[in-house]
Amino acid sequence: xxxxxxxxxxxxxxKVLDEGKLSNVExxxxxxxxxxxxxxxxxxxxxxxxxxxSEALEAVAKLVEGTSSKGLRKFLKNNCGDGETLAVADSNIxxxxxxxxxxxxxxxxxxxxxxxxxxxxxxxxxxGLDDNDLAPMSLELSHILxxxxxxxxxxxxxxxxxxxxxxxxxLDKERNTYAMRVRELYGLHFPELAKIVQDNIxxxxxxxxxGNRINAANLxxxxxxxxxxxxxxxxxxxxxMGTEVTDLDLIHIRQLCDQILSxxxxxxxxxxxxxxRMNKIAPNLTALVGELVGARLISHCGSLLNLAKLPGSTxxxxxxxxxxxxxxxxxxxxxxxxxxxxxxxxSQAAPEHKGKISRSLAAKAALAIRCDAFGDGxxxxxxxxxxxxxxxxxxxxxxxxxxxxxxxxxxYKDKKKKADDEEEPKTEEPSKKKKTEAELETAKExxxxxxxxxxxxxxxxxxxxxLIYFVYVNQLAC
Amino acid sequence: MYIxxxxxxxGGGSGRGLARGGEGxxxxxxxxxxxxxxxxxxxxxxxxxxxxxxxxxxxxxHRHAGVFVAKSKADALVTKNLVPGEIIYNEKRIxxxxxxxxxxxxxxxxxxxxKLADAITTGVDNIWIKPGVNVLYLGASSGYTVSHISDIVGxxxxxxxxxxxxxxxxxxxxxxxxxxxxxxxxxxxxxxxxYRMLVGMxxxxxxxxxxxxxxxILGLNASYFLKSGGHFMISxxxxxxxxxxxxxxxxxxxxxxxxxxxxRPTEILHIDSCEEKHACVFGGYRLxxxxxxxxxx
Numbered sequence: 075x076x077x078x079x080x081x082x083x084x085x086x087x088x089k090v091l092d093e094g095k096l097s098n099v100e101x102x103x104x105x106x107x108x109x110x111x112x113x114x115x116x117x118x119x120x121x122x123x124x125x126x127x128s129e130a131l132e133a134v135a136k137l138v139e140g141t142s143s144k145g146l147r148k149f150l151k152n153n154c155g156d157g158e159t160l161a162v163a164d165s166n167i168x169x170x171x172x173x174x175x176x177x178x179x180x181x182x183x184x185x186x187x188x189x190x191x192x193x194x195x196x197x198x199x200x201x202g203l204d205d206n207d208l209a210p211m212s213l214e215l216s217h218i219l220x221x222x223x224x225x226x227x228x229x230x231x232x233x234x235x236x237x238x239x240x241x242x243x244x245l246d247k248e249r250n251t252y253a254m255r256v257r258e259l260y261g262l263h264f265p266e267l268a269k270i271v272q273d274n275i276x277x278x279x280x281x282x283x284x285g286n287r288i289n290a291a292n293l294x295x296x297x298x299x300x301x302x303x304x305x306x307x308x309x310x311x312x313x314x315m316g317t318e319v320t321d322l323d324l325i326h327i328r329q330l331c332d333q334i335l336s337x338x339x340x341x342x343x344x345x346x347x348x349x350x351r352m353n354k355i356a357p358n359l360t361a362l363v364g365e366l367v368g369a370r371l372i373s374h375c376g377s378l379l380n381l382a383k384l385p386g387s388t389x390x391x392x393x394x395x396x397x398x399x400x401x402x403x404x405x406x407x408x409x410x411x412x413x414x415x416x417x418x419x420x421s422q423a424a425p426e427h428k429g430k431i432s433r434s435l436a437a438k439a440a441l442a443i444r445c446d447a448f449g450d451g452x453x454x455x456x457x458x459x460x461x462x463x464x465x466x467x468x469x470x471x472x473x474x475x476x477x478x479x480x481x482x483x484x485x486y487k488d489k490k491k492k493a494d495d496e497e498e499p500k501t502e503e504p505s506k507k508k509k510t511e512a513e514l515e516t517a518k519e520x521x522x523x524x525x526x527x528x529x530x531x532x533x534x535x536x537x538x539x540x541l542i543y544f545v546y547v548n549q550l551a552c
Numbered sequence: 553m554y555i556x557x558x559x560x561x562x563g564g565g566s567g568r569g570l571a572r573g574g575e576g577x578x579x580x581x582x583x584x585x586x587x588x589x590x591x592x593x594x595x596x597x598x599x600x601x602x603x604x605x606x607x608x609x610x611x612x613x614h615r616h617a618g619v620f621v622a623k624s625k626a627d628a629l630v631t632k633n634l635v636p637g638e639i640i641y642n643e644k645r646i647x648x649x650x651x652x653x654x655x656x657x658x659x660x661x662x663x664x665x666x667k668l669a670d671a672i673t674t675g676v677d678n679i680w681i682k683p684g685v686n687v688l689y690l691g692a693s694s695g696y697t698v699s700h701i702s703d704i705v706g707x708x709x710x711x712x713x714x715x716x717x718x719x720x721x722x723x724x725x726x727x728x729x730x731x732x733x734x735x736x737x738x739x740x741x742x743x744x745x746x747y748r749m750l751v752g753m754x755x756x757x758x759x760x761x762x763x764x765x766x767x768x769i770l771g772l773n774a775s776y777f778l779k780s781g782g783h784f785m786i787s788x789x790x791x792x793x794x795x796x797x798x799x800x801x802x803x804x805x806x807x808x809x810x811x812x813x814x815x816r817p818t819e820i821l822h823i824d825s826c827e828e829k830h831a832c833v834f835g836g837y838r839l840x841x842x843x844x845x846x847x848x849x
Binding site (some may be wrong): 080081082103107134137138163164186189190193194196208209212213215216217219220221223224379448 | 732748775
């Protein structure tokens with residue numbers, strides 16, 4: 075009988091030398107208590123080492139599922155003689171092997187004991203593998219297998235996002251510095267240009283095209299600048315008070331301009347890259363707040379998981395920690411928004427509504443983040459829907475009381491489904507408001523009247539009582 | 553009153569040469585061996601989180617090899633950090649200075665979070681986990697207890713951590729990336745055949761799965777991987793097995809089931825201090841008959 079034993083280093087096939095002992099299952103374990111007796115029990119006849127980790131992963135993953143890999147089938151075909159029975163650890167695998175390779179497989183208590191014994195003496199029996207070899211292989215294979223199981227793909231790793239956001243900020247700083255420098259450099263030659271062309275990129279392009287300002291009159295700037303600006307430029311170029319520069323200087327200035335332009339291009343590419351990454355990693359968050367703000371939030375916390383653990387109130391003021399702690403210490407009002415301030419929904423809101431909207435946004439963002447972090451998350455429907463709802467709420471806030479009552483009602487009803495307690499006082503208030511506003515017209519007059527009546531009634535009472543008292547007293551006196 | 557040596561040595565340095573009731577030669581890496589009354593030496597920098605920042609802390613070895621006790625206002629169970637500088641779950645660390653000015657880092661082990669720590673503080677006889685053993689841990693969860701066991705067994709030992717849940721699995725994997733003696737296995741412990749190529753024979757199985765058929769799970773895993781004469785520990789939550797009957801009855805039932813799987817219990821410990829209706833059963837597997845007399849070795 076042969077025994078198939080799978081290790082993290084490869085497949086091993088043993089031949090059972092003393093089949094008689096198999097019938098005594100209880101004592102089978104003792105046969106393997108020492109290396110020599112183990113060797114008398116089984117002998118290694120073939121070993122197929124995994125060539126690389128991907129082969130190992132494939133073979134083991136298939137075993138786990140209960141199917142056989144090509145490597146295993148080939149190995150068994152080559153080494154199992156006819157008429158041999160094969161002892162396997164798993165009856166599923168046994169069935170498949172019998173099906174595909176027509177080899178009788180067996181799996182019972184005796185087999186289990188055999189395998190136990192082999193496992194305990196594995197290093198002795200496998201002459202090709204050392205103890206030191208097997209352990210790191212196990213470790214590596216377990217990590218790879220676990221990653222395969224958990225589907226940790228490089229797509230979902232958010233460390234790239236954190237680095238890219240940092241890079242974007244760095245790029246911006248660099249670009250600014252270079253642009254300032256170019257203005258100063260060229261300003262020696264043509265100072266008026268700095269005031270005419272405000273935008274850095276256009277400035278760089280213009281300088282690159284011109285070189286020496288003398289050429290300005292002859293060149294066509296229509297691709298870069300607007301017509302009036304171009305006309306102004308050409309005018310001023312002639313009467314400029316800047317000094318002359320040599321060709322060598324111009325070459326260097328032009329190279330600096332090239333740098334600026336290529337940085338700008340790179341930054342645009344990076345932005346696109348960030349967008350696509352954010353959509354893969356956190357689609358709901360991106361739909362809700364945009365990719366820049368989303369990326370900044372993730373990078374602030376270090377990872378999407380960390381961000382997912384935070385409550386909405388923290389997300390609201392992430393990025394404003396300095397202001398927060400200062401306010402707490404000095405008992406002032408705490409900040410209303412941190413990084414969230416730059417989200418489109420908040421930036422579109424009027425100043426008096428920013429606080430409310432940022433609170434709602436933060437609460438919804440917390441949900442979106444958790445969806446992304448813990449869900450399968452490839453779709454952003456939740457984010458998109460929530461964004462629409464938030465924008466509707468913003469419109470309501472800004473519309474004020476003129477907003478249609480039905481809309482408000484629908485909105486609050488929706489909210490009620492999601493949250494329980496907080497909504498009840500809220501639903502009471504708008505209904506109260508509604509009542510008083512609608513009925514105010516009709517109820518004004520009776521209210522007024524009753525008010526009037528009430529007041530006069532009181533007055534009468536106030537005068538009557540002393541009167542009655544005096545009369546009474548007088549009566550007594552009399 | 554305590555004395556700090558002018559040379560600034562913390563820890564055991566001041567043990568020598570002081571006429572104060574014999575201390576054994578200062579044990580390396582610990583505060584001081586046996587201590588007599590006053591005269592605790594302040595252990596250097598507990599600043600990043602001693603039990604109370606900057607308090608005087610004394611670290612002594614526990615009866616169980618590989619585990620230590622940090623004594624200060626409140627005692628704490630600690631293990632020596634295998635990967636200095638890394639913490640798993642915001643636990644506090646204690647730093648002790650050696651004579652040769654190297655610091656040894658210990659991590660505090662919280663009994664409220666870890667059943668094994670709870671069992672140790674309740675006073676179990678033998679946990680069977682010591683430096684150099686191989687441990688199979690079923691129900692590893694996020695790896696808190698696994699990390700402490702990995703500290704105890706050290707680089708020569710090995711911990712196979714089996715956890716089925718994917719969310720916990722990710723956290724476990726992150727932890728295992730830092731510690732090379734932890735092998736993460738994201739599989740159902742009910743099917744040990746599925747991870748048979750990753751695991752060798754182990755000396756101890758630790759089971760914290762809280763499933764109604766956990767005795768069977770333990771038995772199956774033991775038949776695959778636990779060496780003869782090996783030991784096990786299983787944590788039993790009475791409500792997980794059967795919430796309608798009394799806890800004592802549940803424990804008895806589980807013990808009987810274990811005995812049917814050739815797992816012979818040697819100790820049943822009620823760990824009620826931190827969690828209600830929990831018990832830990834320690835025992836041996838396929839122990840030779842002769843040793844029946846003195847099982848708790």
